[in-house]
Amino acid sequence: MQSPYSHTKATLALAKASFRSIMRSPSAVVFTLAFPLIFILVFGFLGGGGTKLDIAIAPQSDLQNPIITSLEKMPIIRLTKNDNLSNINKSLVKGNYDALITVEKNKNGVPAYFTIVKYTSASLDKGNILKSILNELSYKLNTQNIKPTVTEIKSSTVNGRLYRTIDFILPGQLGFSLLSTGVFGTAFVFFSLRQNLVIKRFFATPVKRSSIVLGEGIARIGFALLGALFIILIGHFCFNFTLVNGFTTVVNMLILATMGVIVFMGFGFVVSGIAKSESTIPPIANMITLPQFLLSGTFFSIDAFPTWLQPISRALPLTYLNDAMRKIAFEGAGLWEVKHQMLIILIWGIVIYSVAVKTFKWE
């Protein structure tokens, strides 16, 4: 009269309970959704403008001349005409102005104007941009009616995809969201289930250990993917995050996200096993997440790091997840084209789960 016991049903019941619990846990929602969204919001609004050159015009400068008129037309340049000289000099030292320009009328005839530029070492790279802008400008103005004798450069621009800040930031934040859900969530849940004898009570039912892990895993992956989808959609519709192949890109990103969160959950299992008390979980988990947060190209490209730091960056799993996410989203790469990154994530997964099997405690 006893019907056969269904492990699938037990697993799903656990997954459902766990998912409900996660959705009601403030820390899970904050770390998975709110945190990444705040960063995306900040960088989304910040990243719109691109580079701007702040240039002061000296108070005694001539203003009615073709040089100033041309500079005013350039969107990259922001001219300030009404500042006083002492203020300008102070700002130059601080790098608040990138250069000071004075234009003087030549009383002796040719050339008609002298353009005197003072750069600042506080802003050398922008100074260099201005240098080439001015060179081109002076060439254009000087050769208006003359045929070039050696060469004339005819340039055109290919209509490419605009690489916005969001295209860099969003995949990084997505990776961070997966990392914190995987590590913190898993570590806290399994530690407290063990500590409060919830798991022991489960063991008094016919449920298998694998069902407990699997049910938890399903819930956490489901939650992480929901969060990822939410982040991607907000990014796409509010900040023009590039999804080259639309729906296919989203699906590829979610597949990659699943892989990422499974590996990161492995770290969580390890943390839950080695933590002695609830209060030691955050420091241990931070030791895993913080270096990845900072060094895995979440905010800056790792190419910008000093060379001695780069090998460390290139050892971390999140680096490869971020890298693969960006390739998929912006370059429209398929999963097969990021197989190198996926392989390294997979190796991390094998390593971390073999550690987890050794350190994980049920009681």
Add this chain to the structure above:
Amino acid sequence: MKNSNVIISVKNLVKNYDDFKAVQGLSFDVYENEIFGLLGPNGAGKTTTLEIIETLRQKTAGEVTVDGFSIDHDSSAIKRIIGVQLQAAGYYPNLNLVELLELFSGLYGVEVNPMQMLEKVNLQDKAKAKYKALSGGQKQRFSIATTLINSPKIIFLDEPTTGLDPQARRNLWDLITEIRSNGTTIVITTHYMDEAEQLCDRVAFVERGQIIALDTPDKLIDNLIASGFERKKEVKKANLEDVFINLTGKEWRED
């Protein structure tokens, strides 16, 4: 209670933790539909014995069968016919009572109506409450509700009344008696002798991992008196607990 069918049989049970001998050759039988009490001081091995029978702990040596199933080979079959209340078990965080019962019905693989389960332990008003928000007595009643989900043949209660006030204790006694009258066998541990005397059909005294006495409470008391024991103080017809209950009433307290 007549000598009916043996439902739990424990023979020469031994459990060692490293060099500590928690259980040293326990033997006893539990009969179908009785309330069997395991009594003894803390650390005597009561909980260890229970957890071995519940298949939560490995034994060192001995033989245990539950409803004909051996704990060595048929632990999953045993788990399906028993209900277990642990001494300090917690429940899944952030879920209300109904959701917890749904979870357990999934874990046991049975269909139950969570509200009916809550009615059995008089917690229907707390359906949407979290376990943590319950009072001590309510927590124990909820724990007992989770043990009844799979309509078990035997339930194990490990110190269910510890820390409860006299009303909550008496309520739990009523509940336990009611569960037994529905045909369930109950194995209980307790530190309260009045409770054992009132509830249990038979009790076993455990001391340092061994059984030092096993009989009906009545018989054990008679034996003691027969040996010439006398209470120092003349027993009155009521005690202070009777006064307490008389003054504060016997109704269910939802503190």
